Amino acid sequence: MTGDIGARLAFVREVERIKDTLRSGITASGRAESVAEHSWRLCVTILSFADLLPAEIDRLKLLKLAIIHDLGEIYEGDVPAIHQNADDGRDARERADFHKLTAVLPAALRDEFRALYDEYAAAATPEAVLAKGFDKLETILQHTQGANAPDFDYRFNLAYGKARTDAHPLLAEIRALIDAETEALADGRKAWTG
Secondary structure, three states: OHHHHHHHHHHHHHHHHHHHOEEEEEOOOOOEEEHHHHHHHHHHHHHHHHHHOOOOOOHHHHHHHHHHOOHHHOOOOOOOHHHOOOOOOHHHHHHHHHHHHHOOOOHHHHHHHHHHHHHHHHOOOHHHHHHHHHHHHHHHHHHHHOOOOOOOOOOHHHHOOHHHHOOOHHHHHHHHHHHHHHHHHHOOOOOOOO
16 A cells, blocks of 8 residues: 555655746736646635536536646646647647656556546536636636736637636626626726725
8 A cells, every 4th residue: 555655745746846837827916826826726716616516516526627637737837828729739748748747646546637637628528618617717817816017918818718618607607707807907997896
């Protein structure tokens, strides 16, 4: 039993790098957000709305997908949405990096994590559809709260991830509220005052 504890610790040690992997999002205090911070708040967001999801949704699986979804960014970093395009090879690079990261794990755990990663990427299940939608919502929400540069393009967010957030009525309802804040910011008005 203790034989694979070292391998699991090696994985957890390597995952620590995600704390220093920065995103283009800016926090409310004005510093760059890390991928780890994004993933953490994504999980908190899911927990905050979990009781509103249909009973057949596997909430633990949904959280696992959220935790794992950006670990492929650990070595080469996050690519901001405004710089992404369908044929940029990013998906293949991130999948290869995720495989590199998980190679040290015991086979059963490695295979579970890789299956979750692929499930998320393919949006192959209701949980993966929700995870992708919540991921987009968290990103857009951060943009409404961040101390962004004066030339920040809030209007970009009005279309960003729309297909993902339109995939479930709860996501669409949350999106409508965040879009109202985004529109206010785009028009130079104060958004949510908390």
